[in-house]
Amino acid sequence: MNPEDKYNHIFEHLDLSKVLHTLRKKSNRGRPEKLNVPAMIYSLLIAKMENIEFISSLVWRLLHSEEFRAQCRFTGSDNIPSEASYSRLIHALEQTGMLENLQDSLVLSALEEGFVSGTHLAVDSSIVEAWDCQFSEAAAKRRAARRPPKPSEASVAEPQLQFELPEPKPTVVNGPPKKPAYAKRGRPSHAERECRREEQEAYEQSLGPFQKTIEAMLPYTYDELLAALPRHAARCDKKNTKGRLTSYYGFKANLLVDTDSQYIVSGLWSSANPNDQRMAVVLLKGLLLKFPSLNVKHILGDKGYDSSAIYQLIHSLGAFPIIKMIHHKKPPEGMNQDYTPVCSQGHAYRYDSFDAKYETLRYTRPNQCKDCPFSESGCQKVFKIRIQTDLRKHAYPARGSESFTQLYNKRTAVERVFAYLKEYFGMKRTRHRGVRASVDFQLSTLAYNLSKFALDKLNKQLSNSQQVA
Structure with missing residues (x-):
């Protein structure tokens, strides 16, 4: 074409x-x-x-x-x-913020056309390097002061855009307030303990949403988190594919992608230093506000999103998390690494079904226990575990099952979308500084979704014409 x-x-x-x-x-x-x-x-x-x-x-x-x-x-x-x-x-x-509104309206059109189901969503982030990594703001001001004005700039008048802008957004201080420190050693008196407690409470109240713990971010609304979101270029350390720690300077693109159609449902642009879990909180809180009719069943993520607060937030949205676990300690006795019950001989029970009414996982006796001498007296026939006992350990489908693995493999859709954006839609790096760099990200995601929507419309028209013929 x-x-x-x-x-x-x-x-x-x-x-x-x-x-x-x-x-x-x-x-x-x-x-x-x-x-x-x-x-x-x-x-x-x-x-x-x-x-x-x-x-x-x-x-x-x-x-x-x-x-x-x-x-x-x-x-x-x-x-x-x-x-x-x-x-x-x-x-x-x-x-x-009109580009974000265009993106949301385009996703709503794709939902009405049936191109996006929203049943399975994958969340992930990717580093976008900034061009000004070797130049500081102070050096840029010194160069601008030394540069003589061009005669053409003062003499030639060009047409200008004339429109009224909203009030400028307040600048958010990225650095946290100074934490109170106490040099005096020994047991403090009652009055000193009360004074320290008041100072600690005042310090915690002065922290911004992105300076608190992940659990403390959950009571904030989507607009409050969006207003406090850091959007300037920053340096962060991240492990590459080989496991080596690499330093980056720039921004972070965060996406929620429909795994079946590979549409970008929602996206956020932030500094590079906030971790993936904090950005997932903002994305998930804005999901139902933008698309209340979206029927999400599973939200997929890698090990970077393994946090109890993320599991709790996903479950509050009416969805089930499919996230790989980071094993900080050994599982309890009677369970394996996937928190599946095991028999006295060490065989894992088989995941059988899920009761949606009580949100209960049902495990049946393994096949190896048919000829076991302890099958009648020493081993339990059926295990039932409610996922509410620990949302992080018990997922639907159950961890280690074939259904869980098939769903988790769909998460690669968001990685493919990042590859498309960087290879074909100009998101390898950004030339703009500060919050204006977010326009580059919004233009790339809007161009990607527009191209997919136009292609799906053409394919739909072609299939309809073939059926009529």
């Missing part, structure tokens, strides 16, 4: 009316608008699909290719926007 037809099918399902209503001028006074804002948004999405990394390269191609201008929906009378105009547009999209 040639590029013109391809982009016609893709942008057919992108409704920019709410975006234009938000970015429009609030009054008729002042300079008239001279830039084609929808075409600028189309060009940013096409830049992600064409792997155009720099805004300067995008502007150069618009200036020198009439065919590319037509693909981006620029008309012959439109002015070609400059890099500064694109910068203002990216700033406006970040402040208004």
